[in-house]
Amino acid sequence: MAFEIIGFEIEAGVAIITLNRPDKLNSFNQTMAYEVQSALDYCMEDAAIRCVLITGAGRAFCAGQDLEEAIAPNSASIEEHVESKYNPMVRRIRAIKKPVIAAVNGVAAGAGANLAYCCDIIVAAQSAKFIQSFINIGLIPDTGGTYFLPRIVGMHKAAELMMLGEKMTAQEGKDLGIIYRVFPDGELMEGAMELAKRMALMPTKGLGLIKKALNMSLRHDLDQQLEVEMDLQGRAGRTYDNAEGINAFLEKRKPVFKGE
Numbered sequence: 384m385a386f387e388i389i390g391f392e393i394e395a396g397v398a399i400i401t402l403n404r405p406d407k408l409n410s411f412n413q414t415m416a417y418e419v420q421s422a423l424d425y426c427m428e429d430a431a432i433r434c435v436l437i438t439g440a441g442r443a444f445c446a447g448q449d450l451e452e453a454i455a456p457n458s459a460s461i462e463e464h465v466e467s468k469y470n471p472m473v474r475r476i477r478a479i480k481k482p483v484i485a486a487v488n489g490v491a492a493g494a495g496a497n498l499a500y501c502c503d504i505i506v507a508a509q510s511a512k513f514i515q516s517f518i519n520i521g522l523i524p525d526t527g528g529t530y531f532l533p534r535i536v537g538m539h540k541a542a543e544l545m546m547l548g549e550k551m552t553a554q555e556g557k558d559l560g561i562i563y564r565v566f567p568d569g570e571l572m573e574g575a576m577e578l579a580k581r582m583a584l585m586p587t588k589g590l591g592l593i594k595k596a597l598n599m600s601l602r603h604d605l606d607q608q609l610e611v612e613m614d615l616q617g618r619a620g621r622t623y624d625n626a627e628g629i630n631a632f633l634e635k636r637k638p639v640f641k642g643e
């Protein structure tokens with residue numbers, strides 16, 4: 384797949400989406416947002432892709448909405464920006480039945496921070512910063528931020544991050560349980576790819592079903608979720624990889640999962 388702005392490569396079952404407007408700190412203009420959506424659609428359909436990794440080119444992960452585009456005379460309304468650019472990205476990342484990793488290489492601000500938060504696993508470079516910068520320009524968090532952050536860190540921490548708009552370091556994010564691993568600068572991509580390739584060899588259907596269960600858990604009570612677990616466990620139990628996992632265990636060998 385060829386794109387005008389983003390990078391898109393596939394390596395060892397991992398699709399790497401690179402936000403690529405480094406002189407604008409990879410802030411989202413319309414074309415880049417639509418390209419990310421198309422790349423995610425492609426990842427959804429291609430069974431050979433078993434893990435998706437999103438990162439940024441240059442010194443930033445993503446500075447959110449391109450503010451020059453936002454105030455351009457012919458710009459769409461804010462509601463249209465949110466509905467056409469950000470909401471479809473969040474919905475795709477949560478719906479894709481494969482793990483999505485955010486490799487946050489530098490500053491992640493506004494919609495850029497919340498793009499990372501809606502991914503399944505976040506790894507970050509030591510110098511990366513996360514900023515709910517919306518309030519610094521008089522806006523409220525979008526891109527799913529008001530949904531995910533209070534559920535991840537609790538109401539008061541979310542309020543602090545969103546209302547004060549201060550920088551959070553990668554280490555603080557790890558201490559809060561948001562970030563899986565912090566890598567020294569310069570070692571992020573190697574570490575992120577190692578993780579992504581490992582996940583691309585895991586039981587992909589099972590990972591997709593875990594993701595579905597987690598999505599549903601966010602809005603269910605215990606009884607509803609127990610029903611969900613029964614249903615999804617039934618589906619997991621009918622996969623090739625479940626049979627392979629059990630056989631490999633009993634035969635005392637390493638399983639070879641196919642993602643089927």
Ligand code: T3D
Pocket residue numbers: 406407408410446447448449450451453460461464465490492493494495514516517520522525
């Ligand atoms: O409006 C709607 O459509 C609704 C949707 C909202 C979603 C949102 O994401 S709202 C939030 C938008 N983002 C921001 O408010 C963040 C703005 N940027 C910053 O606060 C800072 O740039 C950072 C904290 C991210 C990084 O600071 P620093 O000091 O490392 O870099 P810098 O010098 O501020 O920026 C470097 C360049 O990138 C600079 O351009 P120049 O002077 O070298 O030509 C700067 O203007 C440009 N840049 C950074 N962020 C944006 C941007 N250009 C356009 N849009 C940006 N968001």
